[in-house]
Amino acid sequence: EVQLLESGGGLVQPGGSLRLSCAVYGLTFDAYAMSWVRQAPGKGLEWVSGISGNGGSTYYAPSVRGRLTISRDNSKNKLYLQMSRLRAEDTAVYFCAKPRSGADYYYALDVWGQGTTVTVSS
Amino acid sequence: SYVLTQPPSVSVAPGETARITCGGDDIGTKSVHWYQQKPGQAPVLVMYYDSDRPSGIPERFSGSNSGNTATLTISRVEAGDEADYYCHTYDSSSDDVVFGGGTKLTVL
Numbered sequence: 001e002v003q004l005l006e007s008g009g010g011l012v013q014p015g016g017s018l019r020l021s022c023a024v025y026g027l028t029f030d031a032y033a034m035s036w037v038r039q040a041p042g043k044g045l046e047w048v049s050g051i052s053g054n055g056g057s058t059y060y061a062p063s064v065r066g067r068l069t070i071s072r073d074n075s076k077n078k079l080y081l082q083m084s085r086l087r088a089e090d091t092a093v094y095f096c097a098k099p100r101s102g103a104d105y106y107y108a109l110d111v112w113g114q115g116t117t118v119t120v121s122s
Numbered sequence: 123s124y125v126l127t128q129p130p131s132v133s134v135a136p137g138e139t140a141r142i143t144c145g146g147d148d149i150g151t152k153s154v155h156w157y158q159q160k161p162g163q164a165p166v167l168v169m170y171y172d173s174d175r176p177s178g179i180p181e182r183f184s185g186s187n188s189g190n191t192a193t194l195t196i197s198r199v200e201a202g203d204e205a206d207y208y209c210h211t212y213d214s215s216s217d218d219v220v221f222g223g224g225t226k227l228t229v230l
Contacts, residue, residue: 045221108155
């Protein structure tokens, strides 16, 4: 069974930084692109970032480009999201998610973690 | 950027059919995926490639996509189907990965 487990969320001041992690179990990790999706309190889903299976290609939503950095360590089966220059509007639950098709980060996401909460507030 | 438009809410009586729409410019030329999300839980994929059901999703769930509208249809609605539903697609021309705003399905 494939499982995704996020960690690293918390309370951070505006302008601060945080690194989220997503541990992946039960699949050949480097065969899959991955995505991060967030959900602000009471709001809908927003795709944030994607990365290819080998980590060589990364993709970002315009709202986060230049402030958030996606990466992965295939030797550890882990996905990361480095968040910097955080704003109040980045407050959300952050989910990591696996595409049903291995190569395409933007494809149907068939496995999701339970999410980790990031709160940006002074 | 590409925009997907969903009605905020749909209400249906148990046993009836719910249709949740997702509008977008020429969406019929794109692959659309659908997720169900219950309060406090992660989303669950219920339809992919417009009309394919993942294993474990009841046959009551079906999908279609044509023109400017994709539709998720839930037949013989049950109380357990009450949830938020989101459509999702990728627009290659703008390189946008987009979710619709979500539709709250209420079972009366």
